[in-house]
Amino acid sequence: MTLKTVLLGACSALAFAGMASAETLTIATVNNGDMVRMQGLTAEFTKANPDIQVEWVTLEENVLRERVTTDIAAGGGQYDIVTIGNYEVPIWAKQKWLLPLDGLGDKYDMDDLLPAIRGGLSMDGKLYAAPFYGESAMIMYRKDLFEKAGLKMPEKPTWEFIADAARKTTDRKADISGMCLRGKAGWGENMAFVSALNNSFGGRWFDEQWKPQFDQPEWKAALQFYADLMKDAGPSGASSNGFNENLTLFQQGKCGMWIDATVAASFVSNPKDSKVADKVGYAMFPNKEGVDNHGKWLWSWNLAVPASSKKAESAQKFIAWATSKEYTALVASKEGWSNVPPGTRTSLYKNEEYTKAAPFAAPTLAAMDAADITKPTVKPVPYTGGQFVAIPEFQALGTTIGQLFSAVIAGQSTVDDALAAAQATATRDMTRAGYIK
Amino acid sequence: MARKTTTQSKIVWTVIAWVVALVIFFPILYAVITSFKTEPEAIDGFSLIPSGTFENYITVQTQRDYFKPFMNSVVLSIGSTILALIFAIPAAWAMAFAPTKRTKDVLMWMLSTKMMPAVAVLLPIYILFRNFGLLDTRIGLTIMLTLINLPIVVWMLYTYFREIPGEILEAARMDGASLWKEIVYVLTPMAVPGIASTLLLNIILAWNEAFWTIQLSTTNAAPLTAFIASFSSPQGLFWAKLSAASTMAIAPILILGWFSQKQLVRGLTFGAVK
Numbered sequence: 226m227t228l229k230t231v232l233l234g235a236c237s238a239l240a241f242a243g244m245a246s247a248e249t250l251t252i253a254t255v256n257n258g259d260m261v262r263m264q265g266l267t268a269e270f271t272k273a274n275p276d277i278q279v280e281w282v283t284l285e286e287n288v289l290r291e292r293v294t295t296d297i298a299a300g301g302g303q304y305d306i307v308t309i310g311n312y313e314v315p316i317w318a319k320q321k322w323l324l325p326l327d328g329l330g331d332k333y334d335m336d337d338l339l340p341a342i343r344g345g346l347s348m349d350g351k352l353y354a355a356p357f358y359g360e361s362a363m364i365m366y367r368k369d370l371f372e373k374a375g376l377k378m379p380e381k382p383t384w385e386f387i388a389d390a391a392r393k394t395t396d397r398k399a400d401i402s403g404m405c406l407r408g409k410a411g412w413g414e415n416m417a418f419v420s421a422l423n424n425s426f427g428g429r430w431f432d433e434q435w436k437p438q439f440d441q442p443e444w445k446a447a448l449q450f451y452a453d454l455m456k457d458a459g460p461s462g463a464s465s466n467g468f469n470e471n472l473t474l475f476q477q478g479k480c481g482m483w484i485d486a487t488v489a490a491s492f493v494s495n496p497k498d499s500k501v502a503d504k505v506g507y508a509m510f511p512n513k514e515g516v517d518n519h520g521k522w523l524w525s526w527n528l529a530v531p532a533s534s535k536k537a538e539s540a541q542k543f544i545a546w547a548t549s550k551e552y553t554a555l556v557a558s559k560e561g562w563s564n565v566p567p568g569t570r571t572s573l574y575k576n577e578e579y580t581k582a583a584p585f586a587a588p589t590l591a592a593m594d595a596a597d598i599t600k601p602t603v604k605p606v607p608y609t610g611g612q613f614v615a616i617p618e619f620q621a622l623g624t625t626i627g628q629l630f631s632a633v634i635a636g637q638s639t640v641d642d643a644l645a646a647a648q649a650t651a652t653r654d655m656t657r658a659g660y661i662k
Numbered sequence: 663m664a665r666k667t668t669t670q671s672k673i674v675w676t677v678i679a680w681v682v683a684l685v686i687f688f689p690i691l692y693a694v695i696t697s698f699k700t701e702p703e704a705i706d707g708f709s710l711i712p713s714g715t716f717e718n719y720i721t722v723q724t725q726r727d728y729f730k731p732f733m734n735s736v737v738l739s740i741g742s743t744i745l746a747l748i749f750a751i752p753a754a755w756a757m758a759f760a761p762t763k764r765t766k767d768v769l770m771w772m773l774s775t776k777m778m779p780a781v782a783v784l785l786p787i788y789i790l791f792r793n794f795g796l797l798d799t800r801i802g803l804t805i806m807l808t809l810i811n812l813p814i815v816v817w818m819l820y821t822y823f824r825e826i827p828g829e830i831l832e833a834a835r836m837d838g839a840s841l842w843k844e845i846v847y848v849l850t851p852m853a854v855p856g857i858a859s860t861l862l863l864n865i866i867l868a869w870n871e872a873f874w875t876i877q878l879s880t881t882n883a884a885p886l887t888a889f890i891a892s893f894s895s896p897q898g899l900f901w902a903k904l905s906a907a908s909t910m911a912i913a914p915i916l917i918l919g920w921f922s923q924k925q926l927v928r929g930l931t932f933g934a935v936k
Binding site: 251253255256257258261264280281282283284285286288291292295296298299300301302303304413468469470472473476477486488489492498 | 701702705706725726784785788789792797798876877880881884888891892893894895896897898899900
């Protein structure tokens with residue numbers, strides 16, 4: 226046997242060993258534009274990390290929660306990375322369902338993460354999920370309609386101003402509603418908006434002893450305001466409108482204002498889909514006169530490693546890549562700065578190219594900076610979370626109460642009846658769950 | 663006069679049949695129409711006239727691989743149907759031609775397993791699948807689909823077999839046919855229409871099963887139900903793309919149903935499902 230043959234054999238053996246040791250990461254995600262883009266760019270990661278392969282599982286948001294929860298609870302180990310919201314992160318971290326992300330590497334600039342976002346994803350000083358993109362909520366409004374009505378949007382408008390402007394810009398003959406808001410029942414649909422509205426009215430879901438607060442004047446004022454506004458200036462069928470329905474209405478020029486997630490700004494200002502792309506202005510989520518709270522809406526889609534994964538090291542390597550500044554630059558180079566995932570890093574909002582390409586960058590950052598979800602309400606509360614309450618029971622409770630409030634918007638129930646039913650439901654559920662002793 | 667009444671009633675019944683058929687078929691038709699709309703068109707109220715774009719089909723093809731989930735659907739639906747028939751034919755024979763006092767109870771018990779919500783047994787099934795290494799495998803899902811459709815298959819075959827006179831089987835036995843030969847060479851050929859319609863119906867049921875196929879698969883064994891589910895989006899418009907994905911997923915089974923409709927109807931009306 227010659228030396229050449231031996232070397233050739235050794236090389237082949239090494240190559241085979243390399244192939245055999247290649248790990249395949251299974252990543253569960255939702256079908257959002259930014260996620261789809263990440264899937265398209267995966268080849269860049271695998272090119273730099275030939276020992277790691279990536280498989281994607283895209284699921285509907287609620288199915289994803291069910292699937293991943295079942296898998297983690299049963300220790301199935303089917304997923305190495307899961308895409309979850311900042312609602313789940315603290316709950317799952319507490320259950321020890323997630324691994325702390327302590328292997329993101331030295332180059333991962335942790336201090337660059339927006340403080341509000343980082344705070345919501347950390348427990349005992351450890352990061353349990355890395356933010357892929359983040360959002361708060363703000364007002365998107367039609368500058369042309371405001372001008373026509375002789376209105377000027379303040380930087381930080383109050384609800385009193387907004388209600389007046391919504392009624393003035395409503396033109397039923399031209400099929401323009403002054404205000405489009407979520408009405409579709411669901412903890413992540415109408416209750417996201419209504420909870421933020423209630424925060425900005427000085428209200429809270431529970432007091433320090435977990436007693437529901439729907440019988441308090443703040444809730445009554447907030448819900449009455451919402452119902453009246455939708456009746457006078459909302460679109461027809463508002464009780465079945467969610468994010469996507471309002472997005473379409475606004476893009477087609479049928480809304481004077483729309484208050485929703487900041488991520489919508491890139492959709493309404495995109496001339497390809499929006500008829501009003503060049504007429505959109507942005508302002509901060511309103512507050513009630515005298516109440517220092519702008520809703521505290523904060524959401525992020527994050528990448529986390531379930532405790533059942535057997536490939537934690539490679540998984541963290543992928544997460545470090547997908548949530549890095551380098552990934553942002555990669556997206557910008559391929560698809561332009563306006564398409565980079567927003568709302569996670571301070572450096573993005575200091576980047577002139579981004580702020581030039583995204584006119585909504587400054588109001589988005591202002592909204593996110595104002596959303597400290599560790600102190601969501603004016604009065605003290607035993608929970609964290611802005612447009613949600615970060616307890617496991619909130620999904621079911623929020624959806625049940627969302628149905629009651631949606632019925633008010635549909636004209637099938639009154640504010641008083643809905644609040645009384647909400648108080649009774651929440652008291653019963655929280656007592657059963659052991660929060661109320 | 664009598665003839666006139668018959669013609670009139672024929673027309674009335676034909677119209678009623680068409681209306682009922684249209685009502686049943688309409689959601690599928692509307693999904694197909696929506697798949698040729700743009701996303702804003704799809705969400706903008708009711709309309710039967712699409713702009714005729716093929717963009718959704720292109721996007722669906724570009725974003726996800728159709729062939730792998732399609733092949734999984736084919737393997738799972740055909741595999742589980744064959745497996746179910748292998749178990750169900752002898753079971754139905756025993757119940758139809760050698761009944762005991764408890765046969766009715768056994769049949770009812772089998773059917774009662776279909777009355778339980780699937781999610782109630784999700785965790786134990788998931789843990790069993792994990793322990794046996796069946797998660798995200800075609801074998802695992804084939805077994806699961808066989809088990810969940812077996813009660814219906816047994817019931818259908820039992821009712822078809824009962825239509826066959828037992829004397830014919832007795833005659834075969836007297837001629838010296840073994841049990842195996844009796845089932846394979848006498849019973850099965852006589853029950854072909856019933857077996858064929860059971861087979862077709864089970865393929866359709868397995869093809870459309872969405873709970874277990876989504877819960878127990880991730881990438882390797884995920885069929886077209888998972889393919890459809892992946893196009894729903896929490897933020898951003900998706901109805902048109904979802905409709906295109908749905909149309910692509912139901913097209914094969916719709917074509918199969920179209921070509922086999924005579925067999926299917928004949929089988930369904932021939933047996934006890936009258």
